[in-house]
Amino acid sequence: MGTRRAPVxxxxxxxxxxxxxxxxxxRWVRNVDPPAWTRPAKPLAECRVGLVASGGVYRxxxxxxxxxxxxxxxxxxxxxxxxxxxxxxxxxxxxxxxIDPNVVFPVDTLRALARDGVIGExxxxxxxxxxxxxxxxxxxxxxxxxxxxxLAADQVDxxxxxxx
Amino acid sequence: xxxxxxxxxxxGIPTLSxxxxxxxxxxxxxxxxxxxxxxxxHTTGKALDPRLQRDIMVASLAAFQELAxxxxxxxxxxxxxxxxxxxxxxxxxxxxxxxxxxxxxYQCEADRRLARDAGECPTCVFL
Numbered sequence: 001m002g003t004r005r006a007p008v009x010x011x012x013x014x015x016x017x018x019x020x021x022x023x024x025x026x027r028w029v030r031n032v033d034p035p036a037w038t039r040p041a042k043p044l045a046e047c048r049v050g051l052v053a054s055g056g057v058y059r060x061x062x063x064x065x066x067x068x069x070x071x072x073x074x075x076x077x078x079x080x081x082x083x084x085x086x087x088x089x090x091x092x093x094x095x096x097x098x099i100d101p102n103v104v105f106p107v108d109t110l111r112a113l114a115r116d117g118v119i120g121e122x123x124x125x126x127x128x129x130x131x132x133x134x135x136x137x138x139x140x141x142x143x144x145x146x147x148x149x150x151l152a153a154d155q156v157d158x159x160x161x162x163x164x
Numbered sequence: 165x166x167x168x169x170x171x172x173x174x175x176g177i178p179t180l181s182x183x184x185x186x187x188x189x190x191x192x193x194x195x196x197x198x199x200x201x202x203x204x205x206h207t208t209g210k211a212l213d214p215r216l217q218r219d220i221m222v223a224s225l226a227a228f229q230e231l232a233x234x235x236x237x238x239x240x241x242x243x244x245x246x247x248x249x250x251x252x253x254x255x256x257x258x259x260x261x262x263x264x265x266x267x268x269x270y271q272c273e274a275d276r277r278l279a280r281d282a283g284e285c286p287t288c289v290f291l
Contacts (some may be wrong), residue, residue, distance in 0.1 A: 002213075002245075002246050002247020002248065003247055003248055003249075003250070004248055005251045005252070005253075006202055007199070007246035008185075008186075008203075008254050008255060008287055009186075009187045010166055010187055010188050011187045011191065011202070012187070013254065013255055015219055016255075017258075017259055020259075021259060023184045027190045028188060028192065029166070029167060029191065029192050030191045030192075030193075031166075031191070031192055032193070033191040033193075034172045034193075034234045034235055035169070035173060035174075035194060035195040035234050035235055036170060036172050036173040036174035036175070036195060037173065037195055037234040038176055038177060038178045038195075038230075040178045040228050041214045043231070044228060048206055049180060050177075051178070051204040052165075054165050055205075055207070056289070058275075060274075060275055060278050061278050061279060061282045061285075062279060062282075062285050062287060062288055063220040063268050063279050063285050063288050064269055064270045064275060064276075064279070065268065065269065066265060066266045066268050066269060066280060067257075067262055067264050067265060067269055067276075068265060068266045069262065069264075071291050072288060072291060073185070073288070073289040073291070074287060074288055074289075075287040075288075075289065077209040078285070079288075081246075085286045086181045086270070086271040086272075086275055087271060088269045088270065088271060089210075090261050090262045090264060090269075091204075091260075091261050092204045092205040093203075093204070093205050093260065094205065094271075095205075096205060096206060096210070096211040096273065097205055097211075099211045099212065099262075100211035100212050102208065102209065102217055103205065103206045103207070103208055103209055103210065103211050103217070104205065104206075104207055104208065104209040104219060105208075106209070107222045108214065108215045108218045109209075109214065109218055110221070112214070112218060113218070113222070113225075115189070116221060118225070118227065124203065130258060131165065131200065136167060136190040139168065140167050140171070141228055142291050143168060143170045144167055144170075144171035144172070145171060146289070146291060147172065148168075148171050148177070149173075151172060151177055152175060152176070152177065154218070157175050157177070158175060158177070158178050158179070158180070158228060159169075159172050159178070159179045159180070159183045160179075160180055160182070160225075160230070161165050161168065161169050161172075161179055161180065161182065161194075162165075162207050162208055163165035163181065163182070163183060163185075163207060163233065164183045164184075164204055164205055164207055
């Protein structure tokens with residue numbers, strides 16, 4: 001085994017990057033108050049799981065994301081063949097995600113777990129967006145309530161969130 | 165994504181946030197998280213390794229039963245490689261972001277044509 005290093009500090013990394021480019025440091029949201037907490041009501045094997053991912057995933061035939069604070073959503077039927085999934089994102093190396101979308105949008109993985117009874121089912125609709133939205137207020141006031149409302153309408157028991 | 169997790173959980177649905185950005189997750193403080201110490205762009209595993217992707221997902225989903233404190237983070241045991249040299253390369257890397265334009269950016273030109281031919285997109289939600 002080689003050298004162990006601490007996790008990459010992406011707050012420090014983006015601060016350094018921005019200062020090299022002459023930008024103001026980005027101020028990440030800092031929530032010191034504890035988050036809400038909802039206990040799962042049933043075992044995993046009985047749960048409908050909703051999937052939300054921010055790696056800029058879209059399906060062929062859909063409009064791709066743009067790269068300037070795009071707060072739009074794509075609804076992706078979770079029966080989708082992985083070969084019809086694409087990515088569009090301004091910030092991360094998409095090489096592997098384009099070879100295998102499951103590294104940022106684990107649809108085959110969750111389908112297999114549903115088939116094997118590890119989870120009850122995968123919700124029919126997954127939701128994707130691009131992330132990297134500079135305004136925390138827009139996320140809080142626009143995107144978050146919209147996603148929450150949709151997941152509730154889909155009657156999911158658990159939500160799995162996959163950022164990049 | 166942490167802000168979204170906090171809202172969904174507050175509205176009554178338990179959430180699990182996968183993450184490969186530990187410091188950001190600590191700062192935004194979502195209800196429940198599973199940390200995978202991989203380079204960004206691999207939040208749920210390595211490409212073309214469905215067995216590993218499955219192991220990562222099963223270990224992550226177990227956090228719904230294991231975590232009992234709001235804001236807790238499960239540290240997943242998987243390593244990207246035997247050494248952690250990739251982390252040094254990430255810290256030393258330059259700016260690779262694309263230009264920030266308000267035009268859709270397609271993975272390939274064929275996708276643009278498909279989207280145009282499909283007409284209005286009923287599964288696109290513009291907020």
